[in-house]
Amino acid sequence: MTDREEQSIDRQKEFSGTSPVRKGFELDIDSLQKYMQKHVEGFSGTVVLRQFKGGQSNPTYHITAGGKQYVLRRKPSGKLLKSAHAVDREYKVITALGQTNVPVARTYALCTDASIIGSWFYIMAYVDGRIFWTYADIPREERPAIFKAMNTTMGNLHQVDYKAVGLEDYGKAGDYFSRQISRWSKQYLASVEERSAAMDDLMEWLLSNIPENDETTIVHGDYRVDNMIFHPTEPKILAVLDWELSTLGHPLSDFAYHCIIWRIPAGDWKGLAGIDLNARNYPTEEAYMKTYCRRTEITSIENWNYYMAFNFFRLAGISFGIKGRLRDGTAASKHARASADAAEPLAQFGLNQI
Numbered sequence: 001m002t003d004r005e006e007q008s009i010d011r012q013k014e015f016s017g018t019s020p021v022r023k024g025f026e027l028d029i030d031s032l033q034k035y036m037q038k039h040v041e042g043f044s045g046t047v048v049l050r051q052f053k054g055g056q057s058n059p060t061y062h063i064t065a066g067g068k069q070y071v072l073r074r075k076p077s078g079k080l081l082k083s084a085h086a087v088d089r090e091y092k093v094i095t096a097l098g099q100t101n102v103p104v105a106r107t108y109a110l111c112t113d114a115s116i117i118g119s120w121f122y123i124m125a126y127v128d129g130r131i132f133w134t135y136a137d138i139p140r141e142e143r144p145a146i147f148k149a150m151n152t153t154m155g156n157l158h159q160v161d162y163k164a165v166g167l168e169d170y171g172k173a174g175d176y177f178s179r180q181i182s183r184w185s186k187q188y189l190a191s192v193e194e195r196s197a198a199m200d201d202l203m204e205w206l207l208s209n210i211p212e213n214d215e216t217t218i219v220h221g222d223y224r225v226d227n228m229i230f231h232p233t234e235p236k237i238l239a240v241l242d243w244e245l246s247t248l249g250h251p252l253s254d255f256a257y258h259c260i261i262w263r264i265p266a267g268d269w270k271g272l273a274g275i276d277l278n279a280r281n282y283p284t285e286e287a288y289m290k291t292y293c294r295r296t297e298i299t300s301i302e303n304w305n306y307y308m309a310f311n312f313f314r315l316a317g318i319s320f321g322i323k324g325r326l327r328d329g330t331a332a333s334k335h336a337r338a339s340a341d342a343a344e345p346l347a348q349f350g351l352n353q354i
């Protein structure tokens with residue numbers, strides 16, 4: 001076993017499962033109990049609450065009651081950036097996709113009355129299965145099939161008729177990159193006390209080089225292996241999680257974000273760049289792209305490096321936002337410090353794509 005694989009297993013243990021609700025994230029269980037009795041179909045029993053170790057953006061809780069299991073996702077408390085932590089949007093897209101071939105958890109209720117537990121939240125079914133927190137955590141023999149499942153599911157998502165499932169108002173059609181660059185620029189600028197030269201240079205280049213091709217589909221926005229629940233024994237996705245960043249957008253940007261792992265260094269960054277992919281039974285970036293093109297019936301992908309640079313910019317913007325929330329005391333995970341520290345290197349990775 002390599003040092004990297006040992007680190008990966010430690011990460012798997014660190015992020016997996018639940019713990020007692022952490023200090024500062026307690027909920028009014030009596031109030032939640034009354035809400036679920038009234039609004040959750042088939043609910044019975046008494047609420048027992050624990051907190052998932054992952055889920056630093058929106059605090060996420062595990063509920064058991066009456067022999068059933070549920071998941072609660074809520075907005076964090078305190079000062080929040082505009083448009084961030086949109087649990088209502090998560091609820092809407094998951095509910096809509098429940099009628100498609102994209103695997104998602106069943107939704108039960110959305111609560112926009114902050115007086116119930118202190119912030120907006122929604123409740124969905126608990127899906128039992130495996131979560132791989134890094135690509136190294138995927139069993140070697142299952143890697144080709146797991147990657148195939150991820151590729152297939154993303155292709156299915158991008159082929160959903162968003163109008164037919166009631167998501168025509170889920171975002172604006174067209175002009176995706178200029179809007180997204182504006183969004184993450186604002187989050188970055190609202191989160192820092194001292195500006196980043198790399199981030200500023202990347203932002204300027206992206207605005208000046210937006211590709212002409214303009215497509216619109218549902219995009220997940222954070223399609224990674226650790227945002228999926230896999231069957232306990234099969235290479236099958238049971239549910240795609242964490243739709244907070246989903247919107248109507250450009251499918252190739254969404255796909256490039258998913259493929260960014262091939263541009264991220266191995267080791268502490270947990271990427272695939274610089275390792276022997278064949279020896280570890282991973283597909284190559286090129287082969288994975290060709291598979292996606294076949295599934296979505298496109299001939300090739302132009303401006304690939306732009307999509308990659310844009311996604312590093314977006315990741316940096318998210319990390320700068322976590323850095324700001326850490327400063328303001330609203331970050332929901334003890335792992336937030338590492339995410340915040342990644343902001344500047346991510347901006348530099350983006351510049352390296354140009």
